[in-house]
Amino acid sequence: MYSNSIVFKFLWVLYPVVVIFLILFSLGELSSGGAGKLEALVKKQDEAAVEEQKLNVLQQKLDILRQTDVKVESENLAWTTKAVPAGKEVWLMMAELNNAASVSGAVLSSYTGTVGDVVEATAAASVNDVPISLEVEFKVTDFAQLQKIISVLEKSLPLVSIAKVNFSNGSVKLSIVGAWSGWGKAASEALTPLPEYKDKLANLKIRLQEYATLPEVMVSFGSGQAVNPF
Amino acid sequence: MINFVVENNKNNENLDKIRKLVVTGTTAVLVVYLVTLAGFLGWGAYWSRRESKATASFVQKSAEVDKLAEQEVVIRKLSDRLDAINAFLDSRSNLTTLSATTVGENISVGGWTFEASGKVKVRALGQGVDEIKLFSDNMVQKFSSVSADSITWSPTDGWVGNVSVKGLKNVQ
Numbered sequence: 001m002y003s004n005s006i007v008f009k010f011l012w013v014l015y016p017v018v019v020i021f022l023i024l025f026s027l028g029e030l031s032s033g034g035a036g037k038l039e040a041l042v043k044k045q046d047e048a049a050v051e052e053q054k055l056n057v058l059q060q061k062l063d064i065l066r067q068t069d070v071k072v073e074s075e076n077l078a079w080t081t082k083a084v085p086a087g088k089e090v091w092l093m094m095a096e097l098n099n100a101a102s103v104s105g106a107v108l109s110s111y112t113g114t115v116g117d118v119v120e121a122t123a124a125a126s127v128n129d130v131p132i133s134l135e136v137e138f139k140v141t142d143f144a145q146l147q148k149i150i151s152v153l154e155k156s157l158p159l160v161s162i163a164k165v166n167f168s169n170g171s172v173k174l175s176i177v178g179a180w181s182g183w184g185k186a187a188s189e190a191l192t193p194l195p196e197y198k199d200k201l202a203n204l205k206i207r208l209q210e211y212a213t214l215p216e217v218m219v220s221f222g223s224g225q226a227v228n229p230f
Numbered sequence: 231m232i233n234f235v236v237e238n239n240k241n242n243e244n245l246d247k248i249r250k251l252v253v254t255g256t257t258a259v260l261v262v263y264l265v266t267l268a269g270f271l272g273w274g275a276y277w278s279r280r281e282s283k284a285t286a287s288f289v290q291k292s293a294e295v296d297k298l299a300e301q302e303v304v305i306r307k308l309s310d311r312l313d314a315i316n317a318f319l320d321s322r323s324n325l326t327t328l329s330a331t332t333v334g335e336n337i338s339v340g341g342w343t344f345e346a347s348g349k350v351k352v353r354a355l356g357q358g359v360d361e362i363k364l365f366s367d368n369m370v371q372k373f374s375s376v377s378a379d380s381i382t383w384s385p386t387d388g389w390v391g392n393v394s395v396k397g398l399k400n401v402q
Contacts (some may be wrong), residue, residue: 012249016256023263041274048277051284058291064305065298073304080311084318143329143339151326159315161322165344168353175346181314183307190292194302195309204312207319 057191064194076201082213083157084179088132093178095214096156097136104148107139109171132178133163139171146172157213323348331372331398334365340390347396351379354391359383362391369395 030038085092090113101108113134140146146167153160153176164175325344332352333339341353356362362381369376374397381391
């Protein structure tokens with residue numbers, strides 16, 4: 001009877017003991033393992049932030065893609081390919097040289113060149129990065145005619161670069177390098193951001209607005225008859 | 231006779247005080263702990279839900295991006311080509327400007343060479359030595375490097391000055 005009353009009298013001591021036990025037990029469970037680990041809970045915030053950042057990048061990309069008109073951009077791509085072809089369009093270079101001769105009144109007397117593979121380079125194919133290079137000779141009457149040839153060539157599409165000029169005694173030899181660039185491999189990762197191209201395109205359109213393209217691939221060789229150079 | 235009842239009551243009062251203190255303190259600790267734990271678990275659940283939502287949304291948007299692959303390919307190709315054009319334009323010399331800059335009054339150009347290094351050699355033909363000198367002085371104003379290689383006279387060509395120039399200045 002006496003011992004029972006003592007037990008009841010000190011039963012409250014169990015309360016803090018049980019609470020301490022519960023706290024230690026739950027902390028132990030949270031920090032040592034199981035689904036609700038403390039560490040995992042802390043990491044959740046970082047993981048969620050990373051996911052949201054990725055989502056943000058993807059959303060921006062998606063917004064641009066939704067606004068993109070494939071038809072318009074394909075036309076722009078076709079236009080840029082006229083400036084820098086995807087393959088070695090040597091016949092276009094020849095046409096440009098003939099055009100320069102006919103506009104300036106000079107006579108195109110010869111050309112020889114290094115071309116290499118003329119197959120359009122793709123990402124899968126090995127890209128032959130040898131530039132298209134032509135050595136050209138014109139018969140000219142004076143320096144003004146050479147200037148005209150140069151100005152026509154430098155305002156023509158596809159783009160060409162005049163690497164060397166040797167003018168003397170009514171003849172001019174030019175080393176011409178033609179621009180070309182194969183298709184690069186497009187990035188396939190969903191999170192790869194899209195390149196900024198609109199400003200570049202607008203600036204380039206201004207830069208190339210005075211440039212002339214050749215309407216025909218067929219080249220006239222003096223006689224007025226249109227023939228294919230090959 | 232000693233009165234133990236008073237002593238017992240005192241002990242009971244003290245014990246009661248200790249009991250109240252321990253129970254109150256333990257309850258306070260328990261409440262704080264439970265609130266903290268609930269907050270922490272709630273915080274974890276909140277971020278977990280956000281992550282799940284973001285992941286689900288990412289999967290859905292990835293599928294949308296895949297559907298718009300045609301647009302992406304065109305944009306990338308276009309951007310690459312624009313870079314190629316700009317690179318080509320930036321790398322080439324502007325011979326239209328260069329050839330226009332290397333002409334002078336009262337001289338005619340009998341020879342003109344341009345080398346890949348950017349050096350231009352002009353064979354200037356003039357009626358007198360002063361015209362050749364004037365041409366050379368004019369080139370000094372326009373180019374950073376000017377070299378008067380030779381000046382000759384012959385009955386057929388008259389006065390001939392061979393001038394080499396390089397590095398066109400940015401003169402308005």
